[in-house]
Amino acid sequence: MTPTAIQTILHALTLSLVTGTPLLLAALCCTPLQKAAARFLPCAAMPAFLAIFTTPINVVVEVPWFFMGSRMGLDETGRIFLCLTSFIWFLASFSSHNLLRKDKGKTHYLVFFLTAMAGNFGLILARDMLGYYLFFAVMSFAAYGLVIHKRTADAAKAGRIYLTLVMIGEVALFTALIILAHNSGSLALEDIAGVSHHPLTLILLFIGFGVKIGALPFHGWMVPAYQSAPIPAATVLAGAMVNAGILGWLRFLPLGQTSSSQGALLFVVAGALAALYGVIIGLSRKKAGAILGCSSISQMGLMTVIFGLGLLDYNAGISAAPILILYAVHHSLAKSTLFFGYELIERQSKPLSHLQMAAILLPALALAGLPFTSGAIAKTAFKELAVNLGEPWYGLSVFFLPITAMGTTMLMLHFISILRHSKSTGTSKNAEHSVIFPISLIATLTIIWLWPAARHSASHSLAATTLLQALWPVIGGCLLFLSWQRISFNKKVPVGVQEKQTGFEALLITATKLMQEKKWQKPQSGRLHSYRHRLIPHLRRTEKIMGRWKVVGLSYLALCLYLLFLLL
Amino acid sequence: MNWGQWLLVSILLSSFIPGIIIFGVPEEKHRLRTGLNLCGSILKIVLILAMDTGIYFGHNFEIRLPLIPGVELLLNGDPLSALFATLSSVLWLLTTIYAVGYLEGSPNRSHFFGYFSLCVTVTIGIALAGNLITFLLFYEMLTLTTYPLIIHRGTEKSLHAGRNYLIYAFSGGAVFLFAVVALQTIIGPTDFATTGFPSSFIDTHATVLAVIFVLLIIGVGVKAALVPLHGWLPQAMVAPAPVSALLHAVAVVKAGAFGIIRIVLDVYGAQNLLLLGVLPLLGGIASITILYGSIRALQQDDLKRRLAFSTISQVSYIALGISLVDQPLAVIGGLVHLVHQGLMKITLFFCAGNLAETLGIHRISEMDGVARRMPFTMAAFSIGALGMIGIPPTVGFVSKWYLGLGGLAAGNWWVVLILAVSSLLNACYFLPILTRSWFGKQQGPWPEELYVGRFETRLMLLTPPLVTAFIVIAAGAVANAQISPLAWVRFIVRKYGL
Amino acid sequence: MKTEEKILRQAQNRNKRLDAFQRLLLFLIICLITALGTIIWIIPDDTPGLADAVVSMQEHSGVESSVTAVLLNFRGYDTLLEVMVLLLAVIGAWSLAKAPFPRQVTNTSPVQMGVVRLLVPLMFLVAAYLVWQGSHLAGGAFQGGAILGAAGVLLLVTDLPCLRAIPAQLLRIGLVLGPLLFVGVALFCLFFTGNLLGYPEETAGWLILLIEIACAISIGLTLSSLFAGGHPEYERPQSNNPTESSGNGEKP
Amino acid sequence: MITTLLYSMTGLLLFAMGFFTLIVHSHPLRKILAVNVMSTGVFLILVATAYKPLGMGQIDPVPHAMVLTGIVVSVSVTALALLLACRVQETSNLDLPGRKKQGRIPEESGQ
Amino acid sequence: MTSLQLTSPSWMIIPVILPLIAGLLSFLLNRGIFAIALTAALANLLAVSILTCQLLSYGPMRCHMGGWQPPLGITLRTDGPALLMLLMTAVTGLAITLYARGYFSYRILDPKRASQHQHQQRYFWPLWLLLLAGLNGLFLSSDIFNLYVTLELIAIAAASLAALSGKPASQLASFRYLLVNLLGSITFLLGVVFLYKSCRVLDLDLLHNVPMNKPGISAALALMSVGLLLKTALVPLHFWLPPAHANALAPVSIILSALVVKGSFYLLFRLWFEVFAQLITTPALNVMGTLGAVAILWGAIQAMRQHRLKLMIAYSTVSQLGYLFIAFPLARIDGSTQVWSIVIFMAMAHACAKSAMFMVAGTVFLHLGHDRINDLTGIRANLPITVLAYGIAGVSLMGLPPSGGFIAKWLLLSSALASSQWWWALVVIIGSLLAMTYVFRVMSRFFVIPEGYSSAKSTPPSPLLEWPALVLAMISLFLGLAASWPLYILSTGNPALAQVFSGGLP
DSSP, rough: HHHHHHHHHHHHHHHHHHHHHHHHHHHHHTTTTTTHHHGGGGGGHHHHHHHHSSSSOEEEEEEESSTTTTEEEEHHHHHHHHHHHHHHHHHHHHHHHHHHOOOOTHHHHHHHHHHHHHHHHHHHHBBHHHHHHHHHHHHHHHHHHTTTTTOOOHHHHHHHHHHHHHHHHHHHHHHHHHHHHHSSSBBBBBTTTTTOOHHHHHHHHHHHHHHHTOOOOGGOOOOOOOHHOOOOHHHHIIIIHHHHHHHHHHHHSSTTOOOOHHHHHHHHHHHHHHHHHHHHHHHHHHHHSHHHHHHOOOOOOOOHHHHHHHHHHHHHHHHHHHHHHHHHHHHHHHHHHHHHHHHHHHSSSSSHHHHHHHHHHHHHHHHHTTTTTTHHHHHHHHHHHHHHHHHHHHHIIIIHHHHHHHHHHHHHHHHHHHHHEEEEEEEEOHHHHHOOOOHHHHHHHHHHOOOOHHHHHHHHHSSSSHHHHHHHHHHHHHHHHHHHHHHHHSSOOOOHHHHHHHHHHHHHHHHHHHHHOOOOOOHHHHHHHHHHHHHHHHHHHHHHHHTSSHHHHHHHHHHHHHHHHHOO | OHHHHHHHHHHHHHHHHHHHHHHHTTTOHHHHHHHHHHHHHHHHHHHHHHHHHHTTTOOEEEEEEEETTTEEEEEEEEHHHHHHHHHHHHHHHHHHHHHHHHTOOOOOOOOHHHHHHHHHHHHHHHBBBBBBBHHHHHHHHHHHHHHHHHHHTOOHHHHHHHHHHHHHHHHHHHHHHHHHHHHHHHHOOOOTTTTOTTTTHHHHHHHHHHHHHHHHHHHHHHHHTTTGGTHHHHHGGOHHHHHHHIIIISSSSHHHHHHHHIIIIIIIIIIHHHHHHHHEEEEEEEEHHHHHHHHHHHTTBHHHHHHHHHHHHHHHHHHHHSSSOOOOOHHHHHOOOOOHHHHHHHHHHHHHHHHHHHHOOOOEEEEEEETHHHHEEEHHHHHHHHHHTTTTHHHHHHHHHHHHHHHHTOOOOHHHHHHHHHHHHHHHHHHHHHHHHSSOOSSSSOSSOOSSSSSSSSSHHHHHHHHHHHHHHHHHHTSSSSSSSSHHHHHHHHHHHH | HHHHHHHHHHHHHHHSSOOOHHHHHHHHHHHHHHHHHHHEEESSSTTOOSSSHHHHHHHHHHHOHHHIIIIIIIIIIHHHHHHHHHHHHHHHHHOOOOOOOTSSOOOHHHHHHHHHHHHHHHHHHHHHHHHTTTTTOOHHHHHHHHHHHHHHHHHHHSSSOOOSSHHHHHHHHHHHHHHHHHHHHHHHHHHHSSSOOOOOOOTTTHHHHHHHHHHHHHHHHHHHHHHHHOOGGGGGGGGGSSHHHHHHHOOO | HHHHHHHHHHHHHHHHHHHHHHHHOOHHHHHHHHHHHHHHHHHHHHHHHHHHOSSSSSOOOHHHHHHHHHHHHHHHHHHHHHHHHHHHHHHOOTTTOOOTTTTGGGGGGGO | OGGSSOOGGGGGHHHHHHHHHHHHHHHOHHHHHHHHHHHHHHHHHHHHHHHHHHHHHHHHEEGGGGGGTTTTSSEEEEHHHHHHHHHHHHHHHHHHHHHHHHHHHHHHHSSSTTHHHHHHHHHHHHHHHHHHHHHHHHHHBHHHHHHHHHHHHHHHHHHHHHHHOOOOHHHHHHHHHHHHOOOOOOOOHHHHHHHHHOOOOBBBBHHHOOOOOOOHHHHHHHHHHHHHHHTTOOOOTTHHHHHHHHOOOOOHHHHIIIIIIHHHHHHHHHHIIISGGGGGOOHHHHHHHHHHHHHHHHHHHHHOSBHHHHHHHHHHHHHHHHHHHTTTGGGSTTTBBBHHHHHHHHHHHHHHHHHHHHHHHHHHHHHHHHGGGOOTHHHHOHHHHHOOOOHHHHHHHHHHHHHHOHHHHHHHHHHHHTTTTTHHHHHHHHEEEEEEEEHHEEEEEEOOOOOOOOOOSSOOOOOHHHHHHHHHHHHHHHHTTTTHHHHHHHTTTTTHHHHHHTOOOO
C-alpha cells in the first residue's frame, strides 16, 4: 500500500467520522447505553475539529457504493463553515447537556440533536449534489424534532409550519437538483460551474435553501420555531443550520461562476424586503426568542442581498463570495452568543445584572454594525461591494444599509429590554454553563479580527469615515428606540401579524378540508344495486315469456323458415 | 431437462407443494404448518438466488410446454424476472413470518396459508413467464388465489370487497385475453424478447397495434390500479394485514406493474412504441393516477385506506418510468421502484397491522402518541413513510431521482413537476401521521388493547417491519453498491441495450 | 261487476276467434307448408331408390319379404335399437308409477268376459300367423306383437287372471326376452361371420324367425305392460317395513 | 306422381295441424295427440315416397321399414308421455282437463 | 375368430352393444346391478381406448352392420371427432356411474324414504345404461335414419330419468322435455324424409357425395337443424332445459347436462360441417352464431339471478351451449379445422366441468337438504374436496387458463380475430365475465365459514360422492395442458386437420 493510499484511507476515515460520530451516538442513545452516550455528547463535534486540522484542502474521497456514489471533501469554504458550525454545535451540546438533566424527552432530544448535527456536518463535507441533499434533508427533518421538543401547543404549531415549509423546500430542492444534474450530466458539485442556469432553477434553489434561511415568503417557521425550541436547539438552528442554506447557495450557484441578472434581482429584492420586514415584525414581539428569530430573518435578508449582488456578474461574484462568508460567520457567532446569553438569563434565578447586560449588548450591537465589532467589518465589506457595483446598487449602501442597521439596533435594544423585564424562572446556577457564554462572546468579538481572510475588510472598517458611517445608524437606532418605547410602552401590540404567519398552515387546512371525502362512492354503488334489483323482475318475466309454448312455437317456426330461406 | 429447467420447476414447486400439503394439515397442528411455510419460503429464496447467480453469469433458463399450435407455456428466467422473483420471495418470507404471528389463534389457518403459498407460486410464475400466454395464465390464477384471502374474514364487507375485486380483476383479465389473442393473430407467438416484435409490423398494422397496446395496458392496469381501474384496491383493505401486504407489495399490484413493464419492454419494445406514439398516453394516465391517488389518500382517516390510495399513487411511478422507455434513466427509475415501493409499502402495512392487532387502532385520528407505546413499530412506519415521500437516503428517493432525471432527459418537464407535487402530497398525508404518533398526546385509552407483553407486540409481528424498514434505508444508502436493487436494475437496462 | 263481464266477454271472444298470435302462427305454418309442399312438388321423382338394391340382395337375406329383409337383415341394427326403445318405454313407465291394474277389476259384464275368452286365443293364433307370414309377405314381429298386445289389453280390462298371474320376474324375463335374444343372435353372428347381425346365409331365415318370435312375445308383453301403466304392485321393493328401515337407519 | 303428391300434401297438412294444436292447446292430452298427428303426417309422406305406380318398378321397401320403426318409436313415446301426464295429474293436484288460465298450460306452473 | 383382432372394425360395436346388454341385465336381475353397471362403464372405457389406439394406428374405420354395404346396410364409423366424443362419454360415464352409486347409497341411508330411493336406484341403472348405449350409437352411426332411432332412444331414456325423482316439478319438467324431444324428433324425421325423397340414400358418406343442388336437401337440412336445435336447447328454444335439469336427481342432471345435449349438438354439427358442408351459406352460419351469442349472454344473465344452485348450473349450461354455436361463423377461415377443435374442446371441457358442478350440487344438496345459494356457507368445513372440485370446475367454465375451456376460448378468439369478426370475440369475453359472476356468487358462499359452525353435525361424505367430482374437474382443468393430444386424435384421418398438425405430436 502506497503512502497516498493510506492517506486516502485516513482521510476517508476522518471525514466519515465527522458525520459518523454523531450518528453513532444517536444510535447509542436508542439503546440502554443512553446515559453513557449522553455524557459523550460534546465529543460528537470533536471529529469535525480533527478534520479541520488534518484534512488538506481539496482532497476528495470517493465512496462509490454509498447512496448514489458519494464524494466527500473539504474545500476552503467548507472548512470555514465546518469550523464555524462545529464550534457552535460544540457549545450547544454543552448547553444541551445541562438542559437534559431532568428532561423527560431526553432520548428524543438526543437523537434529533445528534442527527441534525450529523446532517449539518455531512452537508458541509459533501462534494456531490445528492450528498448535500441527503444531509440537508437529514438535518432539516431532525431539526423538526428539536423544534417541537417542548410538546406545547405552540411548539406543535411551530413544528407544523416548519415541517410544511421544509417539505416545500425539499421538493423545490429536489426538482432543482434533478435539473442541475440533468444539465451538468454529473453529480459532482465541481461540475455545476459550467452549467447555464435556467431561471426556474434559480427560483427553485431560492425556495429550496430560502426556506432554511427564512427568506421572505418562507420565513414563517423561523419566529415560532426559535421561540418554542429549547434554547440550545434554537441556537443551533439560528447559528449553525441557517448557514446550510447560505452554503447551499454557494455550492449550487457558485458565485463567480454563475451570473443571472433576473436571479440577482430576485435575491436582492427578496433579501431587502426580508431585512426590513424582520425588523418591523420583531419590534412587535414580546418574547426574546421571537425577537431573535425576527432579527435572523432580517440578517439573513441582508445576506440574501449580498448573494444577489454576487449573482450580477462574475466579478461581483468573486468579490461577493468572501463577503457573504464573512457575514455568515459574523452573524452565526453573534446570534449564537445572544442565544447563549438569553439562556443564561433564563436559567439563573436572579435578574439580569449590569455586567451581563453589557455582555449581551455587545453581540447585539455587533449585529447592528457597531464600530469595532465584527458587524462593522461585515457591513463595511458589504458597503464596499455595493459601491463597487455602481449606480443602481450604490443606493443600497447609502439608504438601505443604514436603515437596516438602525432597525437592527432598535430590535436588539428591544430584545434587551424584554430580557430585562422578563421574570426569570430558572433556579440553578451552573459552572459549565457560565463558561459557554463567555467563550462564545470572546469568539464573537475576536475571531473576525484574527481571521486572516477578513483582515482586509477589518482594516477598512477602521477608517474614520467608515466608523462614523457605522456609528450613526446605531446611535440613531438607539434614539428611535427610546422614543418608540416611550410612546408605546404600555400599548398592547396587536397579534395580527402572527396570524398572518400561519398562512401556509391555513392554506393547507383549507385544502385538506376542501378535499374531505364526500362518501360519493356509497350512493353510487347503491344506485347500481337498486338498478340491479329493478332489472331482476324484468329478467324473470322475460324468461317466463320465453318459456311459453307459443313463443317457443313461433320462434321454432320462424327459425325453420329462416334457415330454409337461407339454405335454399 | 437440464439443471436450469429443474431449477425453474423447483422454484415453483417449493411453494406449491407446501401449499397443497398445508390444505390438508389439521387446524391445530400449528408448528407443522409454520415449519412447512418457512421451509418453503427459505428454500424458494435459496433457489431464486441460485437462479439470479446463473442469470448474472449468462445462463439461459427456459422451459417450453406447447399446448396447441401457437399456444405454448414458456417459463423463462431473465434479469427482469429475477428482479421480481427475488423481491417477491424475500418479501414472501417476511410476510409469512408476519402472518404466522398475525393469525395466531384465529380460525381457518390451514385454508389461509394454503392459499398464501399458492399465491406466491403464482406470483413467481408471473415473474418467470416467458410469453404473454404464460403471463396471462398466472395472471388469472393470481386473481383466483388471492380472492379467498381477501374474503378470508367472511364478513359481508369483505365479501363485497372480494366481489368487486373479482369483477375488476377478471374484467381486466378478459380485456387482456382479448388483446393477447389479437396481438398473436397479428404478430404470431408473443415470446418476450428484449427488442419486442419486428418493427415491420408497424408499417402494416399501426392502428391495430396501438389499440391492442391500450387494451393490454388496460388489462394489466386493473391490477396495477391505474386510475379509472383502481376501485377495488381501497376496498380490499378489509382483508387481514398480511393479505394487504401481499396485495400491495408482493403480488397483485406488483404483478400489474410488472405486466406493464413486460408489455412495454418485451412485447412491443422501445422502438416500436416510439413509432406507434402511444407512450404519452401511458405516461399521462400514470401521472393522473399519481396525483389522484395522493389526493384521495389525503381524505382518508382509515389508515389502511390511506395506505391503499398511496399505493395507487406510488405504483404508477413504475408506469411513468416505463412510459419514457427511450430514456434509460427513467426506465431504471421505474424498474427500481418496483422493488422499492414493495419494500416501503410492506413496511407500512406491517406496521398498520401491528397497530390494529395490538391496540385496535384503525384510524389515524386514534394514533396520537402511539409511538410511545410502540416505538419500534412506529420507527419502522416512519422510515417507510419518509421513503414514500422520497427523503434521502431511503430507497424512495433513489427511484424518484432516476425518474426525474429520465423525465428531463426526455425533455418532459412535467414529469419533474408531477414528482414534486406528488412528493408534497405524500408529505401531506404521511407527515401528519408521523407527527401525531410521535409527538401527539395520547387521547384516552387505546381502542382495544389486545396484547400486553414483554415487547410492544408479538415478536413475530415486530421483526418483519423492522427488517423491511432496515432494508428501506440500507438499500437506499448502498444504492450504488455492487449488490443492490439499483445495480441489478442497471444490469437489466444494460441487457436491453438502452 | 263490469270488469268481470268484460273478462267474460273477452274469454268468449277468444274462444270464437283466433287472436293475433294464433293468426301469426297460422300464417307462419302456412308459409312453411307452402314452401315444403313446393319443394316436394319439384323434387324429381326419377331417383332410383334402394328398391333395386334390396331386390338384388334379397336372395342372401334368408327371407322372401323385402320389408322383413330390410327390417331384420339389412337394417337389423335399426330394429335392434327400436326394440330397445320399446323396452325403454316400459322401464320408463315402471320407474314412474305403479300399475293400477293388478287390483281386482270388479264389475265386468259376463258378455265382455265371454267375448274376451273367445277372442284371446284367436288373437294368439292370428299373431302367430302374422309372425310366420312375415318371412314372405307383409307381416312380422311388430304386427304379431301388436295383436298380442291387444290380447293382453283385453285380458287386463277383464277379470281374467292370466296376465296378472305372471310373477314379476317372469314378466321381466318375458319383456327382455326379445331384445336379449336379438342381441344374443347379433353377437353370435359376430363370432361366426365377423359381422354384427351378419347372419350366415344358410341359417339366416331360421335365425330371423327365432328373433321374430321372441320379439313378438316381448312386444306383446311390452304393449300390455304399457297399457297397465306402471310396475306391477307386487313388484315394489319390500324394504319399506319399519323394522328394516330402522335397521338401515342405525348403520351410520 | 299425383298419388304421391296427394299423400305428401295430406301428410304436410297433418303435420301443420298437429303443430298448431301442439302450440296453441295447453291440455297435455291434446298435446300428445297433436304430436301423434304430426308423426302420422310424417309417416304418410315417408310412405308416399315408396309409392310406384303399378308396373313402374319395384316398390321401395326401405321406407316401409322406416315407417314401421317410426311407428313403434312413436307408440313407445306416446305411451310414456301419457303415463307422465297421468303422473303429473296425480301428483300435482292440477285440474288437467281444466280451463286455460291466462293462456298458461298446467306444466308452466312447474317452473 | 378374425373378428377380435385389433385391426377388426367390429370393436366399434362394443360401446353400443355392451351397455345395451348391461342395461337389459340390470333390468332383469335384482342383485349386483352396480357391478354390472360398473363393468359396463369400465369395459366401455376400455373399448373406446382400444378404438382410439386403432384410430391412431390405422386411421378412420368403418364397420358395416351385417356385412351389408351402404346404401343398403347401416354403417358405423370411427373418426377423430367421434372418438373424442366417445372418450368424453366414457370418462364422464364412468364417473357418473361411481357418483350415482355413492349418491343412491347415501340417500338410502335415510330411513324415511328408503324404499322410494331404492326404487329410484333400481330403475336408474337400466335407464342410464341404455342411454349410454344410445349416445355411443349416436356418435358412431353413419346412417341418418339410424341416427333418428338413437336420438329417440336417448330422448326416452333421458325423459324417464328426468322424471325419476318423483317430485311434481320434475315430472312436469320431464313431460315438457319429452314433448319437446318428440317435436324435435319429428321435425328431424321430416327432414330425413325430404332427404330420402331427394337422394334415396341414408348413409352420410354417400350423402356427402350427392350433388347438393336440390331444394329438397336444403329443406331437409333446415328441418333437421331446427329439430336438433330444439333438442340442444339453443336460446329461443331453451325453455325446457333449466327445469328439467334442475329438478332431476343429481346423477340425472349430470347425464342430461353433460352428455345428452352434446349428442344432438354433435349430430347437428356433423351435418353442417361434414355432410352438407357445401350447402352451408355464410348468412346461415351467422344466424347460428347470433343465436349462440344470445344464448351465451342470456343464459349467463339468467344464471346470475338464480337463487338455487342447480338452476344456476342449468342456466349455465344454456350459456355454455352458446359457445358451441358461436363457433359456427368462424368456420370459413381455413377450412373447418379450427371449428372442429373449438367445438370438440368446448364440448369436452364443458362435459367434465358441468358434471363436476352438478356432482357438487348433488352432494351439497344431500348434506344440507337444500341448494339455496345464500345459505351455502360453512359447507366447506364438511366437504372440502367438493368445494375444491366446484372451484376448479368453475375455473374451466370461466375459461381461465390452463383449463380446456380456455383452449377452446382461445381458439374461438383467435379465429374470430383472424377473420376480423371481432364482435364474436367480444361476446365470448363478456360471456366469460358473466360466468365469473355466477360461479363466484356461489364460491364466495362456499368460502365463508360462519362463526361457531361445527363440522361434526352431519354425516361424513362418501368418497364416491366427492372424488369423481374432483377428478372430473381436474380433467377439465388439465385438458388444456394436454391439449395437443385431443387435437392429434382430431386430426387423424381428417386430411384438412392433418395438414395443420403435420408436425405430429410435439
